[in-house]
Amino acid sequence: MEQREVLVVLFDGVQALDVTGPVEVFSGAGQAVPGAYRIRTAALDGSPVRTTSGLTLVPDTTLAAAGPPHTLLVPGGQGTRTPDPRLVDWLRDNAHRARRKVSVCSGALLLAEAGLLDGRRATTHWMLCDTLAERFPAVRVEADPIYVRDGDLATSAGVTAGIDLALALVEEDLGRDLALAIARHLVVFLRRPGNQKQFSAQLAVQTAQRRPLRDVQQWITEHPAADLSVDALAARAGLSPRHFARAFRDEVGMTPGRYVDRVRLEAARRRLEDTADGIAQVARHCGYGTPEAMRRAFLRALAASPAEYRRRFQPAPAGH
Numbered sequence: 001m002e003q004r005e006v007l008v009v010l011f012d013g014v015q016a017l018d019v020t021g022p023v024e025v026f027s028g029a030g031q032a033v034p035g036a037y038r039i040r041t042a043a044l045d046g047s048p049v050r051t052t053s054g055l056t057l058v059p060d061t062t063l064a065a066a067g068p069p070h071t072l073l074v075p076g077g078q079g080t081r082t083p084d085p086r087l088v089d090w091l092r093d094n095a096h097r098a099r100r101k102v103s104v105c106s107g108a109l110l111l112a113e114a115g116l117l118d119g120r121r122a123t124t125h126w127m128l129c130d131t132l133a134e135r136f137p138a139v140r141v142e143a144d145p146i147y148v149r150d151g152d153l154a155t156s157a158g159v160t161a162g163i164d165l166a167l168a169l170v171e172e173d174l175g176r177d178l179a180l181a182i183a184r185h186l187v188v189f190l191r192r193p194g195n196q197k198q199f200s201a202q203l204a205v206q207t208a209q210r211r212p213l214r215d216v217q218q219w220i221t222e223h224p225a226a227d228l229s230v231d232a233l234a235a236r237a238g239l240s241p242r243h244f245a246r247a248f249r250d251e252v253g254m255t256p257g258r259y260v261d262r263v264r265l266e267a268a269r270r271r272l273e274d275t276a277d278g279i280a281q282v283a284r285h286c287g288y289g290t291p292e293a294m295r296r297a298f299l300r301a302l303a304a305s306p307a308e309y310r311r312r313f314q315p316a317p318a319g320h
Contacts, residue, residue: 007071013049014075018077021104075103123143125157
């Protein structure tokens, strides 16, 4: 069996979970299938590095002494904002020797700085997607997915998305059954697909400044099956429908209808993940009216039917 070396790049200001999350996945696979992976860490001069949370990590070797790995993993962290030019130079000169290049969170900024993302599809933490696109216009930034695969390049969103991506790579290398076993051991889902949204409907938009509009936002979240037409919401806010629609769009950043669509989709996703309710019951509870209406919404937003979504994300029953 081929042994795949995973080389993790360390630097001062690295995010600890960006390192340890994927390492735990690959380590678990290596324990289940002895010899499947060899994990090494490397820093520019081999000295201990300080993570953003204050932990100290001791690398196995220097980057100069590290041989060509199968998988090169570049984590994120505050240290990616003003990186050591020597690190960028090393990536530019050596990353092509790896069969897979992987970044977690803001590690994509390091790959982009080294020119490795030019003309490629990539993602990063949602708070940094605009920065990545503005600083590196040659990169085809995709802001929504939790990870993006483009040939031998894989980039992921914030922190825990690195675990999702590592599980996907293990599944690619060693099969779904092993990846599933690791996911269960780590008590995470196997696996959120790459096109899963990075954040909730509430985080994806602004919170209205005026209290009546904020109250309406909260009402929508708590009552997805209610009458959420513009007329009904405007009455709840004490505004005319026209005034309400304009104010909501200005303060929230999207129309009331689009916001309602997002909240209902998220409510349905959570119910499919967390309950055994039937598809028709979920559709009624979340305001879709019919299963077909919910199915169309899921296909449009997630490229998966509600039934397929449930198969992917509902935890396995206890003892299985």
